Amino acid sequence: MHESPIPIDSLRRSKGTYEDAIGLPPAVYSDGAWHDFEMEAVFGSEWLCVGRQEQIPDVGDYLAVTRAGEPLIVVRGADGEISAMSAVCQHRGTCITASVDRADDDMLDPPEWVSGNARQFRCPYHYWVYDLDGQLVGAPEMTRTAGFEVGDVRLPKIAVETWRGFVFVNFSSDPPALAPQLAKLDAALENYAVDDLITVDPVVMRDVPFNWKIMIENFMEMYHNSRLHHGIHDFAPSSGAWYADHEAGDAAMFGFNATVEPDGGFNPTFKALFPPLPNLTMEDRQRIVFAFVPPTLLMGFQPDSAFWFAVDPTGPTSHDLSMAYIFPASTVDLPDFGETLEAAIDGVANFNRQDMPTNVATQFGMQSRFAPRGRYSWQEGVLAQFNSWLVDRYEAASD
Numbered sequence: 001m002h003e004s005p006i007p008i009d010s011l012r013r014s015k016g017t018y019e020d021a022i023g024l025p026p027a028v029y030s031d032g033a034w035h036d037f038e039m040e041a042v043f044g045s046e047w048l049c050v051g052r053q054e055q056i057p058d059v060g061d062y063l064a065v066t067r068a069g070e071p072l073i074v075v076r077g078a079d080g081e082i083s084a085m086s087a088v089c090q091h092r093g094t095c096i097t098a099s100v101d102r103a104d105d106d107m108l109d110p111p112e113w114v115s116g117n118a119r120q121f122r123c124p125y126h127y128w129v130y131d132l133d134g135q136l137v138g139a140p141e142m143t144r145t146a147g148f149e150v151g152d153v154r155l156p157k158i159a160v161e162t163w164r165g166f167v168f169v170n171f172s173s174d175p176p177a178l179a180p181q182l183a184k185l186d187a188a189l190e191n192y193a194v195d196d197l198i199t200v201d202p203v204v205m206r207d208v209p210f211n212w213k214i215m216i217e218n219f220m221e222m223y224h225n226s227r228l229h230h231g232i233h234d235f236a237p238s239s240g241a242w243y244a245d246h247e248a249g250d251a252a253m254f255g256f257n258a259t260v261e262p263d264g265g266f267n268p269t270f271k272a273l274f275p276p277l278p279n280l281t282m283e284d285r286q287r288i289v290f291a292f293v294p295p296t297l298l299m300g301f302q303p304d305s306a307f308w309f310a311v312d313p314t315g316p317t318s319h320d321l322s323m324a325y326i327f328p329a330s331t332v333d334l335p336d337f338g339e340t341l342e343a344a345i346d347g348v349a350n351f352n353r354q355d356m357p358t359n360v361a362t363q364f365g366m367q368s369r370f371a372p373r374g375r376y377s378w379q380e381g382v383l384a385q386f387n388s389w390l391v392d393r394y395e396a397a398s399d
């Protein structure tokens with residue numbers, strides 16, 4: 001338990017629905033003490049997405065990622081199962097997946113993480129060697145050290161669960177399973193065969209200069225679609241926004257944005273560039289699904305493809321943002337897949353060129369002495385859901 005740096009009574013005014021809730025206190029978007037509290041209250045015990053299972057198909061394939069400031073290894077073990085462990089060497093604390101071969105002009109920059117395939121993980125500092133299960137199996141010149149046994153040392157294990165191909169970790173020692181809490185989202189996504197989709201390599205933007213919640217809010221609310229994106233979002237106007245009810249015990253928030261015609265797409269043609277996903281109904285083909293598994297995984301499902309973002313706070317006013325498209329195998333195998341993918345990426349860039357500066361401007365304004373706790377439109381009902389979810393966790397973690 002920790003003391004909340006913001007009075008809980010004040011936070012509670014953000015719980016409810018768009019009809020009655022107000023925005024979170026502005027300090028939650030920039031205050032350092034708040035950030036420390038939130039990392040514990042929210043990221044300390046929730047399921048955090050680290051990637052897709054098809055990124056590590058073979059034994060020894062591993063992802064080196066951080067979540068909430070913790071360097072992690074997510075690896076396909078000798079038994080073919082995915083496990084997760086801390087990347088902190090249990091000798092003197094060096095991160096074993098950090099690149100230590102850097103150019104002179106970036107040698108003091110924050111670590112860069114190296115993913116790949118390995119039979120063992122060796123700390124670059126003193127060559128302590130761990131197997132794929134995280135067990136220490138070798139440590140040079142330690143035989144004179146009284147009572148030291150390699151068998152006693154291992155990289156701390158971290159809970160891991162895979163849902164529809166997305167891999168999640170949890171820093172709690174015995175967290176409740178995630179999948180049973182995603183039944184409503186499963187039903188909404190049934191026709192998208194999410195397990196079988198294949199991700200392209202995510203693009204990672206480091207230290208994006210606004211609070212992680214501003215990124216989530218911008219992704220999930222559809223109020224701005226017909227305003228900020230006026231002219232380029234007209235195929236899916238804000239008036240077609242609809243959010244599913246969110247109840248305690250639901251580990252996802254999601255909604256639909258109806259499109260004016262079937263098979264819309266986020267590009268200058270406003271039409272899907274790839275063939276429609278194989279099992280979609282006409283209803284599916286006339287809407288976009290936006291989904292959020294808090295606190296880290298954002299997903300969008302279009303008629304011809306999907307995309308997923310992972311959001312990882314790096315400080316009170318910054319986060320790392322990982323973004324990738326995800327497709328059925330039949331689409332990835334198309335002869336012109338690479339060229340069409342580039343066109344799709346260029347198309348989405350038009351939206352990012354409006355969203356990212358807006359998020360920067362929101363961060364700046366929320367640090368003002370005149371920052372609001374504003375009211376919400378029905379087209380941003382998901383924001384009140386997110387606030388309620390957050391405040392439940394802030395309350396549970398505070399004294």
Ligand SMILES: [Fe+2]
Nearest residue numbers: 218229351355
């Ligand atoms: Fe946007």
